[in-house]
Amino acid sequence: MRKFSLILLILLALTALVACGGAATETTAEPTAETAVEPTAETAVEPTAEPAVEEPADGEAVLRLATTTSTADSGLLDAILPDFEAQNNARVDVVAVGTGQAIEIGEAGDADVILVHARAREDAFVEEGHGLYRADVMYNDFIIVGPSDDPAGVSGMATAAEALAAIAAAEAPFASRGDDSGTHTKELSLWEAAGVTPEGEWYNSLGQGMGETLTFANESGAYTLTDRGTFLAQSANLPDLTVAGRRREHRRQRRPGPAQPLRRHPGQPGQVGEHQRRVGRGVCAVDYLGPGAGDDRRLRRRHLRPAALLP
């Protein structure tokens, strides 16, 4: 791991030099063999200047991490950040907002690391030079949860699309996030796969976050599509909901992406020193959060487990 981060730092430093020289070369993506990937949260580091080496241990360093509310609510960060803070004599300030807002915060350079779930927008984020690189941190599968008496009889169905079709046929209440989030987008694609246009009295588009949507489903005996992490973290408050079905297609993890050419952060001439330190810390954090090359065991250990997530 340590060796890898050294190599990574050198690689980043080189790309920085190249970028500063005005002749940015494309670093091509290192081919990784993997099947369909569905990570729920990923990191990207803020760009600035070339990352510096870890700073000396005088005083506590502060790293700002902008992330989505569902990642924060899952309890994952509470479980893994204390270790990082102890190892690096750093304090991590977690700002939990919506995915769009987290990306916005990252683009403005107001956070050192962002941990979000919107693959296409992450790629654009790095491509546009807002981030040094992205790395997959965790994945999280989607499950359908619903009332224990299962009025639509979806329990044990093989695919999510089948389950949704059954819910639509029974016109059983369904709660949709309705907020253009990653989960909502996934839900829409599943309806499409089921060949159903979800509309009618039974379909509730809430325009709210995962937590609120689960609370609604629990109160009104509705089904909903949720990520497992949020459901597990909140299950103490959701006595009437049980897991009804689960998406079958399993995903494998992606390794950290390649370094991207850097763009200097605009308008901070006087603060390059501090920024370099912050980038250094950001890279450390991404290395810590994301799995190292060829070190898949670490990742599997962090695969979502109830024990690790429940507060």
Added chain:
Amino acid sequence: METLLDALREALRLLIDLDPALVEIIGMTLRVTGSALLLAVLLGLPIGAALGLRERIPAAGCLMPIIYTGMALPPVVAGLFVYLILSNQGPLGGLDWLFTARAMVVSQTIIALPLVIGLTLTALRGLDPGIKLQVRSLGATRLQLATALLLEARLGVLAAIIAAFGGIVSEVGAVMLVGGNIEGQTRVLTTAIVLETRRGNFALALALGIILLLLAFLTNWLFHKLSDG
């Protein structure tokens, strides 16, 4: 109903145990709202007095509606404004104040300022014009005049301060946006309430709400004592 009772019990438990996380959140709430209120009063009272003591307010037809509209400023809009100023890409990004208590104080001051100015001004203009003539005839300087009239209108001025306090201690839009609700750093009572509500911990959220109301009650009681004394 059960949740309501749970909330009361939870509030009592938190208060009796002096839960360290709660103590920190209450401390941050008092620090941020207290600093913002102090700043708003220090800036707003002189401005309100200067305007209120004039025979004619300059461009009153325009200025007064602006001040009164400021009293209707949605906290989240004030927060957005401060956010864009303090963001790394904003004009004051170099201060590195975003997502700190300072940014929260700045936004709450902006929310409180129109309330202090507008209500102070109204209180002063509501005074009997005879008092002003009387104080002047005693040979008072402008500063002495302002002090005397503010004392005369102290109930109205106090109402201005209380309204400003109520407006900022209960707002969540601005502090959530510019503070980020960072645990142990920028979490205040209102943002903690939103967080617990989102997590479905309604009893705990309501308990925090009860504590916020208690805090507001104690502060207002203090204000009341001060104005009586």
